[in-house]
Amino acid sequence: MLEDLVKRGAEELRLRDKALDKVMERARRARILSKQAILRIHSGGILEAEKRLEEASDLISEMDVVIEKHPELGRFDQVSAAKQEFSEASIMMGLSKSGEFPDPVALGVSITSYLMGLGDVPGELRRQALDALREGDIETAEARLSTMEEIYLSLVTMEEVPLLKGMRRKLDIARGVIERTRSEVTAEAGRRRLGESVKRLTDRLGDP
Secondary structure, eight states: HHHHHHHHHHHHHHHHHHHHHHHHHHHHHHHHHHHHHHHHHHOOOHHEEEEEEEHHHHHHHHHHHHHSGGGOOOOGGHHHHHHHHHHHHHHHHHHHHEEOOOOOETTTHHHHHHHHHHHTTHHHHHHHHHHHHHHTOOHHHHHHHHHHHHHHHHHHTTTTGGGGGHHHHHHHHHHHHHHHHHHHHHHHHHHHHOOOOOOOHHHHOOOO
């Protein structure tokens, strides 16, 4: 009797280890693909980013099938990190293509993973804002800043923020990122206004 119980326990552990390997492998790959997708979005490679997100989505679906049979595996940090990274990349894709936030249900992620991924989006939007400033496109930079502020204000007013492990730190980082971006956008807007004023004055002085 006892021997049979031990054998059964050993077999369950072996199956669990195999399942864990499958989940970790897919979580790692999904996270890498999501990071690559974000880089492609920044460089304008939307189609390449979409391909990576589709592959990451498939991996997360496969991972969830395994987790459904072994629920305890869903509590590993690597799993939540992969879903957060995928959510972040998917949100960036939605904002870049249509200016809209994708729905977590459509992405196949929990609202918790979605919100945690959303908390990292301001940092990526800052990069786009700075790129726009370097190109002299202050309107786009201001639009990115506005979205950053919208995300921050939406998350910081959540009474449930303390329940999301790590969200408070994300919000602290986002606040600093927004303040720096606002300062840089404001400074560039001031320089543009000054340049335009000088040009108008020069044009008037040059009139016969």
